[in-house]
Amino acid sequence: MRELMVNLGERSYPIRIGSGLLARAGEQLLQAGLSVKSPLLVVSDDAVAPLYLDGLLEQLRSSGFRAASCIVPAGEPSKSLARFEEIMTKALEHGLDRKSAIVALGGGVVGDLAGYAAASYMRGIRFVQMPTTILAHDSSVGGKVAVNHPMAKNIIGAFHQPSLVLYDLDTLKTLPRREVSSGLAEVVKHGLIRDATFVDWCIDNAERLLALDAEALGYALYKGCAVKADIVSSDETEQGVRAILNLGHTIGHALEAVAGYNELHHGEAISIGMIGSAMLGVQLGAPQEVYLRTREALGKAGLPVSLPEHFDTDRIMEAMMHDKKFGEGKMVFIVPTAIGEVEIRQDIRQQWVRDIVERLKREASWP
Amino acid sequence: MRELMVNLGERSYPIRIGSGLLARAGEQLLQAGLSVKSPLLVVSDDAVAPLYLDGLLEQLRSSGFRAASCIVPAGEPSKSLARFEEIMTKALEHGLDRKSAIVALGGGVVGDLAGYAAASYMRGIRFVQMPTTILAHDSSVGGKVAVNHPMAKNIIGAFHQPSLVLYDLDTLKTLPRREVSSGLAEVVKHGLIRDATFVDWCIDNAERLLALDAEALGYALYKGCAVKADIVSSDETEQGVRAILNLGHTIGHALEAVAGYNELHHGEAISIGMIGSAMLGVQLGAPQEVYLRTREALGKAGLPVSLPEHFDTDRIMEAMMHDKKFGEGKMVFIVPTAIGEVEIRQDIRQQWVRDIVERLKREASWP
Ligand SMILES: NC(=O)c1ccc[n+]([C@@H]2O[C@H](COP(=O)([O-])OP(=O)(O)OC[C@H]3O[C@@H](n4cnc5c(N)ncnc54)[C@H](O)[C@@H]3O)[C@@H](O)[C@H]2O)c1
Ligand SMILES: NC(=O)c1ccc[n+]([C@@H]2O[C@H](COP(=O)([O-])OP(=O)(O)OC[C@H]3O[C@@H](n4cnc5c(N)ncnc54)[C@H](O)[C@@H]3O)[C@@H](O)[C@H]2O)c1
Ligand SMILES: [Zn+2]
Ligand SMILES: [Zn+2]
Numbered sequence: 089m090r091e092l093m094v095n096l097g098e099r100s101y102p103i104r105i106g107s108g109l110l111a112r113a114g115e116q117l118l119q120a121g122l123s124v125k126s127p128l129l130v131v132s133d134d135a136v137a138p139l140y141l142d143g144l145l146e147q148l149r150s151s152g153f154r155a156a157s158c159i160v161p162a163g164e165p166s167k168s169l170a171r172f173e174e175i176m177t178k179a180l181e182h183g184l185d186r187k188s189a190i191v192a193l194g195g196g197v198v199g200d201l202a203g204y205a206a207a208s209y210m211r212g213i214r215f216v217q218m219p220t221t222i223l224a225h226d227s228s229v230g231g232k233v234a235v236n237h238p239m240a241k242n243i244i245g246a247f248h249q250p251s252l253v254l255y256d257l258d259t260l261k262t263l264p265r266r267e268v269s270s271g272l273a274e275v276v277k278h279g280l281i282r283d284a285t286f287v288d289w290c291i292d293n294a295e296r297l298l299a300l301d302a303e304a305l306g307y308a309l310y311k312g313c314a315v316k317a318d319i320v321s322s323d324e325t326e327q328g329v330r331a332i333l334n335l336g337h338t339i340g341h342a343l344e345a346v347a348g349y350n351e352l353h354h355g356e357a358i359s360i361g362m363i364g365s366a367m368l369g370v371q372l373g374a375p376q377e378v379y380l381r382t383r384e385a386l387g388k389a390g391l392p393v394s395l396p397e398h399f400d401t402d403r404i405m406e407a408m409m410h411d412k413k414f415g416e417g418k419m420v421f422i423v424p425t426a427i428g429e430v431e432i433r434q435d436i437r438q439q440w441v442r443d444i445v446e447r448l449k450r451e452a453s454w455p
Numbered sequence: 456m457r458e459l460m461v462n463l464g465e466r467s468y469p470i471r472i473g474s475g476l477l478a479r480a481g482e483q484l485l486q487a488g489l490s491v492k493s494p495l496l497v498v499s500d501d502a503v504a505p506l507y508l509d510g511l512l513e514q515l516r517s518s519g520f521r522a523a524s525c526i527v528p529a530g531e532p533s534k535s536l537a538r539f540e541e542i543m544t545k546a547l548e549h550g551l552d553r554k555s556a557i558v559a560l561g562g563g564v565v566g567d568l569a570g571y572a573a574a575s576y577m578r579g580i581r582f583v584q585m586p587t588t589i590l591a592h593d594s595s596v597g598g599k600v601a602v603n604h605p606m607a608k609n610i611i612g613a614f615h616q617p618s619l620v621l622y623d624l625d626t627l628k629t630l631p632r633r634e635v636s637s638g639l640a641e642v643v644k645h646g647l648i649r650d651a652t653f654v655d656w657c658i659d660n661a662e663r664l665l666a667l668d669a670e671a672l673g674y675a676l677y678k679g680c681a682v683k684a685d686i687v688s689s690d691e692t693e694q695g696v697r698a699i700l701n702l703g704h705t706i707g708h709a710l711e712a713v714a715g716y717n718e719l720h721h722g723e724a725i726s727i728g729m730i731g732s733a734m735l736g737v738q739l740g741a742p743q744e745v746y747l748r749t750r751e752a753l754g755k756a757g758l759p760v761s762l763p764e765h766f767d768t769d770r771i772m773e774a775m776m777h778d779k780k781f782g783e784g785k786m787v788f789i790v791p792t793a794i795g796e797v798e799i800r801q802d803i804r805q806q807w808v809r810d811i812v813e814r815l816k817r818e819a820s821w822p
Contacts, residue, residue, distance in 0.1 A: 169540050
């Protein structure tokens with residue numbers, strides 16, 4: 089088992105990564121200071137629950153906890169105020185008190201939803217994450233929790249740190265292949281931002297990762313979490329440096345906004361976005377290698393590195409202009425200067441970005 | 456104009472109390488660091504809006520602000536997730552960004568609702584309170600914001616401090632008489648907890664207060680806020696000493712829970728609750744004067760000091776057992792030991808409380 093402390097003063101918490109962790113969940117919760125006197129509520133989705141919920145509930149009960157559950161439909165639409173209210177109702181019916189915890193068993197959707205519920209119930213109770221996707225390594229650090237509004241993603245939320253993250257690698261075995269690659273996009277992103285050696289490692293170990301080799305996955309998730317934790321610790325409420333975590337996300341979010349339903353998963357969209365950022369970096373003076381290694385790392389992880397022709401450039405640009413990351417009309421972009429290094433640029437011209445989007449469609453022939 | 460700083464480190468903020476403050480709202484917001492580049496959303500209710508909203512919006516616009524509004528029905532049922540979602544929609548439609556503020560123009564209902572919206576929109580934007588009730592002096596300090604769930608009051612919320620509180624005494628002139636007395640209950644409570652001299656002052660100035668004399672009101676609200684601010688500063692997230700603010704609320708909440716609709720306002724319920732707490736205090740050894748002065752202060756403010764006969768003691772006791780303030784089966788009670796002094800007692804027997812409830816029905820003949 090690997091353990092990483094996320095250092096946030098009195099809100100610090102451990103992330104434990106390893107095999108067989110769910111089978112020891114009760115003991116872990118007790119160790120984290122939770123009391124069997126206060127009931128727990130486990131939130132999961134209807135794809136994850138049939139696989140792991142019963143086992144977890146049984147385990148928690150055998151440790152003396154009273155644990156109820158709330159199952160939402162799998163998928164992004166469950167990040168809604170309606171599901172949030174459902175969780176509140178369950179929490180009240182089950183008698184959760186100020187010392188209770190809400191446990192998220194699932195991917196980033198369940199984590200964000202259950203986390204916002206924990207942030208709000210009685211103005212904040214404890215929150216425990218048990219991530220079951222690779223992408224959720226990203227959401228398990230940083231304390232951002234939220235639901236969506238029909239008009240905007242993640243717009244209703246809070247900063248609420250978990251008390252404990254239990255990452256059981258065994259659960260990842262049932263993850264669909266496309267979700268595996270999508271999650272690896274954020275892993276690679278964390279390397280591209282801060283750690284060139286880790287990018288090399290990702291390229292060398294891509295096959296082991298795609299095969300869900302527990303040793304390789306454990307290391308990759310640990311490194312991904314560590315980079316993010318380091319950045320978040322120095323900027324808990326996203327005032328400054330934390331913005332570098334948005335590498336690839338400016339273009340990526342715009343692609344998600346204009347893509348057809350299920351056409352691009354989040355990790356796929358930001359993969360293309362990171363390729364675009366690398367192109368921009370090279371254009372602004374970074375060595376050619378930045379682009380080549382970025383493409384290699386993402387491509388080997390089974391991710392798209394070019395944009396399908398049918399995406400409309402105008403619509404992508406429009407979506408970008410609506411993105412909340414554009415303060416006061418200027419274009420803020422995270423741009424790599426080397427592998428493992430990025431800078432926040434406030435001076436990116438729309439025309440440059442438009443050119444990049446066009447180039448992404450002919451990526452195979454670029455540069 | 457009086458000013459009070461609520462000291463909470465980097466979350467400190469000023470409460471300004473005086474006449475004509477709404478007419479200078481724009482300048483006050485600019486001074487608090489808000490920018491005209493980011494739109495504002497003013498939340499009010501349909502009793503307050505016809506009186507003060509247009510004037511405020513015009514004032515804000517004349518200072519260069521873009522300000523939209525969202526009007527909810529007057530009354531407690533507006534503290535709901537449905538109204539919360541409505542505010543989110545308005546905020547998005549109106550383009551509120553991370554530097555925007557949500558302004559609450561109204562009583563505690565509008566303050567709690569708009570405050571929770573500000574706490575949640577984009578994971579927290581600025582919040583400005585413009586209280587128009589006396590009771591709202593209480594909610595303008597402490598940062599507690601929330602909406603209700605059909606099963607429980609204030610159960611969905613956050614701690615979110617305002618950036619500024621503008622208390623325009625002129626708005627209080629239209630407050631219905633019953634709301635005036637109800638608000639004075641919390642003013643007197645703050646005296647009973649911490650400041651015997653202020654209790655004397657309240658008794659001596661009750662008539663001026665009921666007549667809404669601006670000088671008297673300004674002083675009373677200032678003192679009420681100051682006591683609460685002092686307690687909150689030392690315990691921002693309600694871990695310990697802040698519990699003393701619940702004087703009268705254990706019984707009061709139970710009375711509200713069993714009372715018919717509109718039979719008891721919050722201030723009336725806690726007035727009876729504070730009489731009960733004083734009885735308990737005397738029973739536990741406090742001087743008789745504690746009870747007599749408490750009754751005098753509340754009675755002179757136009758508040759009920761006894762319990763109507765038809766209230767069922769069993770139902771009141773049951774409601775108290777459900778109150779979230781009872782941790783782990785024990786009865787926690789705030790009990791006065793002198794005028795201006797209270798203690799947190801963990802050892803209060805249910806039978807004592809039951810006796811007090813019975814006595815409250817024959818209060819006129821007690822002791
Ligand atoms: N809070 C943050 O900081 C943060 C960071 C990144 C992403 N997110 C959010 O995370 C969400 C995406 O997360 P995600 O990709 O984990 O999505 P997800 O939770 O929807 O999971 C993806 C799919 O995989 C299924 N699944 C999950 N675990 C499984 C398992 N072990 N076996 C089989 N199937 C499984 C789910 O049911 C779902 O259908 C987005 O809503 C995004 O906004 C949040
Ligand atoms: N957040 C906190 O710390 C805190 C503390 C105490 C109370 N509260 C909450 O505050 C709420 C009660 O506050 P309230 O008593 O101000 O209730 P309120 O906001 O409902 O106001 C009472 C009534 O007076 C009307 N009104 C308000 N201002 C007026 C004016 N100037 N002229 C004419 N009519 C006016 C309102 O429309 C309403 O009908 C409760 O929901 C309670 O939970 C919160
Ligand atoms: Zn992402
Ligand atoms: Zn009160």
